[in-house]
Amino acid sequence: MISPVPPVPSPPPHPLNLHSPLSALCGLSTRVTGVGGTHQSIPPSVVKLWASAFGGEMKSISAKYSGSQLLQKKYKEFERAVRVEEIDGLRLVKRLAEDMEEMFHKKAEAMKRLVEAAEEAHLQHEEDPNLQYEYFNAVLINEVDEVGNSVELGGEFILQPNDHFNNLSVNLSLSVVQVPTNMYNKDSAIVNGVYWSEALNKVFVDNFERDPSLIWQYFGSAKGFFRQYPGIKWKPDEHGVIAFDCRNRKWYIQAATSPKDVVILVDVSGSMKGLRLTIARQTVSSILDTLGDDDFFNIIAYNEELHYVEPCLNGTLVQADVTNKDHFREHLDKLFAQGIGMLDIALTEAFNLLSDFNETGRGSECSQAIMLVTDGAVDTYDAIFAKYNWPERKVRIFPYLIGRESAFADNLKWMACANKGYFTQISTLADVQENVMEYLHVLSRPKVIDQEHDTVWTEAYIDNTLDDGQGPVLMTTVAMPVFSTKNETRNRGILLGVVGTDVPVSELLKTIPEYKLGIHGYAFAITNNGYILTHPDLRPLYGDGKKRRKPNYSSVDLSEVEWEDKDDTLRNAMVNRKTGTFSMEVKKSVDKGKRVLVLHNDYYYTDIKGTPFSLGVALSRGHGKFFFRGNVTVEEGLHDLEHPDVALADEWTYCNTDEHPEHRYLSQIEAIKLYLSGHEPHLQCDKELIQEVLFDAVVTAPLEAYWTSLVLNKSENSDKGVEIAYLGTRTGLSRINLFVVPDELTNQDFLTAEDKEGVFNADHFPLWYKRAAEQVPGTFVYSLPFNTGSENKSVVLASTAIQLLDERKSPIAAGTR
Numbered sequence: 001m002i003s004p005v006p007p008v009p010s011p012p013p014h015p016l017n018l019h020s021p022l023s024a025l026c027g028l029s030t031r032v033t034g035v036g037g038t039h040q041s042i043p044p045s046v047v048k049l050w051a052s053a054f055g056g057e058m059k060s061i062s063a064k065y066s067g068s069q070l071l072q073k074k075y076k077e078f079e080r081a082v083r084v085e086e087i088d089g090l091r092l093v094k095r096l097a098e099d100m101e102e103m104f105h106k107k108a109e110a111m112k113r114l115v116e117a118a119e120e121a122h123l124q125h126e127e128d129p130n131l132q133y134e135y136f137n138a139v140l141i142n143e144v145d146e147v148g149n150s151v152e153l154g155g156e157f158i159l160q161p162n163d164h165f166n167n168l169s170v171n172l173s174l175s176v177v178q179v180p181t182n183m184y185n186k187d188s189a190i191v192n193g194v195y196w197s198e199a200l201n202k203v204f205v206d207n208f209e210r211d212p213s214l215i216w217q218y219f220g221s222a223k224g225f226f227r228q229y230p231g232i233k234w235k236p237d238e239h240g241v242i243a244f245d246c247r248n249r250k251w252y253i254q255a256a257t258s259p260k261d262v263v264i265l266v267d268v269s270g271s272m273k274g275l276r277l278t279i280a281r282q283t284v285s286s287i288l289d290t291l292g293d294d295d296f297f298n299i300i301a302y303n304e305e306l307h308y309v310e311p312c313l314n315g316t317l318v319q320a321d322v323t324n325k326d327h328f329r330e331h332l333d334k335l336f337a338q339g340i341g342m343l344d345i346a347l348t349e350a351f352n353l354l355s356d357f358n359e360t361g362r363g364s365e366c367s368q369a370i371m372l373v374t375d376g377a378v379d380t381y382d383a384i385f386a387k388y389n390w391p392e393r394k395v396r397i398f399p400y401l402i403g404r405e406s407a408f409a410d411n412l413k414w415m416a417c418a419n420k421g422y423f424t425q426i427s428t429l430a431d432v433q434e435n436v437m438e439y440l441h442v443l444s445r446p447k448v449i450d451q452e453h454d455t456v457w458t459e460a461y462i463d464n465t466l467d468d469g470q471g472p473v474l475m476t477t478v479a480m481p482v483f484s485t486k487n488e489t490r491n492r493g494i495l496l497g498v499v500g501t502d503v504p505v506s507e508l509l510k511t512i513p514e515y516k517l518g519i520h521g522y523a524f525a526i527t528n529n530g531y532i533l534t535h536p537d538l539r540p541l542y543g544d545g546k547k548r549r550k551p552n553y554s555s556v557d558l559s560e561v562e563w564e565d566k567d568d569t570l571r572n573a574m575v576n577r578k579t580g581t582f583s584m585e586v587k588k589s590v591d592k593g594k595r596v597l598v599l600h601n602d603y604y605y606t607d608i609k610g611t612p613f614s615l616g617v618a619l620s621r622g623h624g625k626f627f628f629r630g631n632v633t634v635e636e637g638l639h640d641l642e643h644p645d646v647a648l649a650d651e652w653t654y655c656n657t658d659e660h661p662e663h664r665y666l667s668q669i670e671a672i673k674l675y676l677s678g679h680e681p682h683l684q685c686d687k688e689l690i691q692e693v694l695f696d697a698v699v700t701a702p703l704e705a706y707w708t709s710l711v712l713n714k715s716e717n718s719d720k721g722v723e724i725a726y727l728g729t730r731t732g733l734s735r736i737n738l739f740v741v742p743d744e745l746t747n748q749d750f751l752t753a754e755d756k757e758g759v760f761n762a763d764h765f766p767l768w769y770k771r772a773a774e775q776v777p778g779t780f781v782y783s784l785p786f787n788t789g790s791e792n793k794s795v796v797l798a799s800t801a802i803q804l805l806d807e808r809k810s811p812i813a814a815g816t817r
Contacts, residue, residue: 062780062798065722065739067706072778072802074699084628089604090581092516093617096523097608099511104478104611107503108455110207110214111480114200114499115453118219118482121199122496127192135194137185138176138234139242153185157231163664165215166473171231172208175201175218178226178234181241182430189223193496197227200499204229207501213658214501219482220246221497222256222441224434246498247437250292254456255479255498257443259294259364261317261357262287263350266309267374267402268301269341276402280373281332282429283400286436287371288329291320293459293529293555296363298353299328302346303339317357319529321555343377344384351388354395367443369421372399376408380415389419397421398439445493448483455480457611459531460505461554462540474505474540476533505534510653515689515731517617518624519765519773520588520599528612530557530575536764537561562586570603574614577607591757591767597774599624623773627730629688630695634676637694640701641669641733649732649760654693655685693731700727700735707737714739724750728769732760746795768799777803 063069134153141157144150157176159169177194179185197219204217208229219227226246236242246252264284272280284299291297296317299309308314309331318324350370357363377399389395397419399412404427416423422442424435447454458477479500483493512523524535531554532538538561540553558571565571570582582603587596602625605616619625640646648654648668655671657663660682663671672693675685707725723745727735738745750758757767764770772781780798 058782058796058798059780061722062800065707065710065725066798066800067703067725067727068778068800068802070702070706071700071727074702075802078630078695078699082628082630084626087516087518087619087625087627089602089617089619089625090579090606093523093604093606093615094579096512096617097606097615100508100525100608100613100615101610103507103511104457104503104608106211107214107478107501108480108610110211110217110501111455111478111499112453113207114203114217114219115480115482117199117203118197118496118499119485121196122482123485125192125196129188131188131191131195133191133195135191135198136174136176136231138178138228138232139236141176141231141233157233159231159233162230164212164658165230165232168232173201173205174231175204175227175229176231176234178228178242178244180224180245181236181243182433183224187223190221190225193221193223194225194227197221200227201229212661213507215504217499217501218246219497219499220249220252222247222495223497245433247440248289248433250458250461251456251477251479251500252498253290253440254292254294254458255454255481255500256440256447256495258366258447260291260296260367260369260443261354261363262291262295262297262320262369262371263317263353264297264299264371265343265346265350265373266299266301266335267303267341267343267372268307268335268337268339269303270338271341271375272337272402276375277335277337279402279426279429279432281335282432283373283402283426283436284332284371285329286432288320288325290436290440291325293319293321293527293531294364295320296357299332300346300349301335302342303337304342304345305339306345306349309335315353315356317353317363321529322552323555341374343372343374344379344381347381347384348388351384351395355388367396367446368394369396369398369439369443371439372397372412372415373402374399374412375402375405377411377415378408380411380418382418385415385419393420395419396442398442399423400435401425403427441495444481444495447481448493448495451483453480453483455610457527457613459527459529459554460533460538460540463502463504474534475502476505477502508534509651510656510658513686513689514649514652514760514765515692516627518619518627519730519770520597520601520620521618521624522764523615523617524558525608525613525615526558526571526574528575528577528614529555530559530571532556532558532561533613535561570605570616574605574607574616577614579606581605590770595771597770630692630699632695632698634694636698637691638673638676640697641672641694643697643701643704643735645704645707645735645737646697647734647736648693649734651761652689652732653686654689654732655683657683659684689731693729693733696729696731696733700729700733703727703735704737711737711739728760728766734760750795768797772799772801775801777801 134155136155136157137153140151140154142150142159143154150156157171157174159171161167162170162172179190183190200219207217208214217229221227224245224247226244234242264287266280266284268277288297297320298313298317301307301309309328347370354368354370358365358368397415398421399416401409401412401423406425409423409425413423415421420442422438424438426432426435446452456479458479460474460476463473463475477500479498481498482496484496508525509523517523522536525533527533535558538556558574559565559568562570564584564586565582573580573582582605583601584603585598585600587598589596600621601618602621603616603618605614607614646669652668654668655663655666655675657666657668657671663683666674671683672685672690674680675683675690722739724739725737727733759766768783771783775781778800780800783797783799784795
């Protein structure tokens with residue numbers, strides 16, 4: 001007994017990498033107080049005796065309070081009723097991909113209904129340049145003037161907090177309209193567009209009723225306004241400005257245009273000095289804003305010589321990801337104007353560059369364009385166009401005339417018209433963004449004329465409007481273009497805008513049965529560019545409580561997290577949408593990188609049809625490739641599931657309570673009871689997982705009485721350092737028993753939502769579960785926090801795994817603290 005040294009609570013245990021199945025994990029934590037004293041010479045034999053006594057005491061306390069021996073006995077009694085099965089990884093990943101495909105398909109169908117409604121509403125609308133129409137402006141709603149009257153385009157707009165939208169105040173009946181600050185909100189084109197797009201309100205509501213898991217739905221107009229459902233109030237920044245322009249968003253650009261190869265030519269001759277060069281830099285930067293991950297580009301400055309903005313990338317195009325675009329922006333500041341502009345040399349280089357790159361097969365293989373940023377052209381250069389671009393005119397020319405002078409405008413206009421492009425003049429910095437956007441409408445014409453309503457999906461990005469309590473939410477967007485179907489405009493190919501809806505990445509995780517993946521197993525998804533959509537090692541925000549996004553968080557490549565795959569075998573197969581398997585030894589960090597586990601993972605992957613995504617599943621060899629099925633009656637299971645010490649993993653989906661509004665306030669245990677009653681046919685549940693959790697509830701039920709007897713029989717001075725006992729199983733079921741009052745817990749965050757490493761999450765098992773499962777069953781793992789240092793108080797966590805069967809492989813876990 002070590003009463004002078006109260007037991008210390010230890011950090012959570014991890015699962016065992018065993019070659020035989022485990023049935024439970026147990027652990028113990030005690031509090032240890034430091035003892036001061038003088039330095040003395042102590043014989044090693046004495047220290048050894050102390051260590052042996054201390055170790056024996058810790059093991060005795062751990063075994064006693066964890067209830068591990070009782071649990072081992074209970075699982076032994078059920079061994080004959082248990083069926084152990086090996087996981088078929090390829091079959092599992094295909095089924096998960098089908099589930100995700102179905103979920104994505106529902107979102108895409110909602111967008112199709114919006115497209116049809118928008119095109120029909122525009123078809124029936126007659127443009128009226130004098131139309132006056134009061135709409136709900138997202139910034140002005142519920143605003144009043146100095147005498148208390150609603151401001152123009154404001155009016156009373158009912159907003160109520162809604163838990164589905166993280167308790168933001170929204171209106172589920174109506175949408176609102178946002179207009180960028182640099183645009184006139186009563187412009188005739190905007191008012192007409194807002195008027196006919198009111199027809200979308202009914203479809204927004206209908207979509208939400210059909211699929212209550214939907215969140216934001218919206219229509220981004222080619223005229224610049226943005227209609228958003230549900231209605232919500234927008235707030236300007238500290239300068240009174242809302243810079244958001246939907247036409248600059250990736251979902252809009254990807255839906256409106258096809259992938260493209262672009263060469264940007266920037267005139268740096270002497271006439272471009274001063275403000276003109278400043279405007280030119282901003283124009284190039286705005287063009288870069290309109291390029292996405294499926295596009296390729298390069299920037300060439302020219303006077304009497306050619307100057308690649310990035311000399312290391314001479315003669316090629318690069319992918320327009322965030323990193324490359326930011327790199328080129330830094331080099332724009334190094335441009336200076338001097339000499340004479342030789343446009344013929346620049347055009348020749350651009351045409352050769354596009355032709356050579358297209359032959360490599362690495363580019364977009366769709367649209368090609370030359371963006372010409374200059375203050376004039378002394379010739380039409382028709383000889384160059386005749387040599388390189390006519391008669392096919394595969395490369396479109398988009399001249400941007402910088403400055404107020406129009407002496408050379410005719411030559412540039414001719415170039416644009418002769419090469420299926422578009423001419424714009426940019427006189428001030430304020431003109432840049434709106435004029436740059438014009439080229440998108442031209443590049444969208446082929447899709448509009450052919451009525452190609454392609455569904456596009458973006459890579460993962462952070463939505464700051466929704467916060468799940470842990471920080472901004474990671475999203476992907478599905479979008480579709482909206483075209484004019486009027487006979488008089490059909491051949492001109494007019495893009496009306498783009499509809500879209502956001503899909504939280506957490507929705508994907510809900511389709512993944514974590515209990516099927518094992519302790520170290522996980523699922524992940526990537527885009528067609530190899531960027532991560534979801535992966536346990538994707539950390540888009542800075543740690544330490546800061547909610548700042550990391551640079552380039554949306555373009556983290558799979559090779560950066562599965563770095564042991566030196567040849568990118570797994571990444572390349574998934575990018576190419578293959579179905580197959582791959583194996584390798586990996587080192588997985590846990591406990592925020594403080595500990596490392598060496599595992600051998602088998603990877604299974606396939607594509608998610610109808611999307612640009614591919615799905616992968618990683619299963620660890622050993623117990624990670626097996627799971628077992630138990631069988632108890634519903635009555636037995638429900639009886640033991642309703643015990644007060646039982647909880648289920650918050651982020652696991654036993655029943656889908658988001659599907660219908662009437663189920664959203666149900667806890668998972670309440671939903672299971674309702675499902676098993678048979679009185680709620682619309683409640684969708686995982687029947688297999690429920691059966692297993694009922695089994696675990698029955699087998700582990702005796703622990704409640706065991707722990708209670710320990711509390712009742714515990715003397716005032718015995719084992720006073722023991723604070724908490726807990727149990728966790730492979731189905732996310734946990735039991736917790738406190739041996740002290742809650743306020744006396746040394747670690748108040750332990751096993752709470754703040755203890756993200758210590759609880760069952762959507763994409764991983766708890767840290768203590770993982771560590772214990774990698775040890776020999778029956779032995780305890782003792783852990784101390786790394787930040788213990790010289791503190792007088794610390795917490796030790798002891799945990800162990802319970803073996804289910806000797807010759808088969810399938811662990812579950814329970815632990816005490």
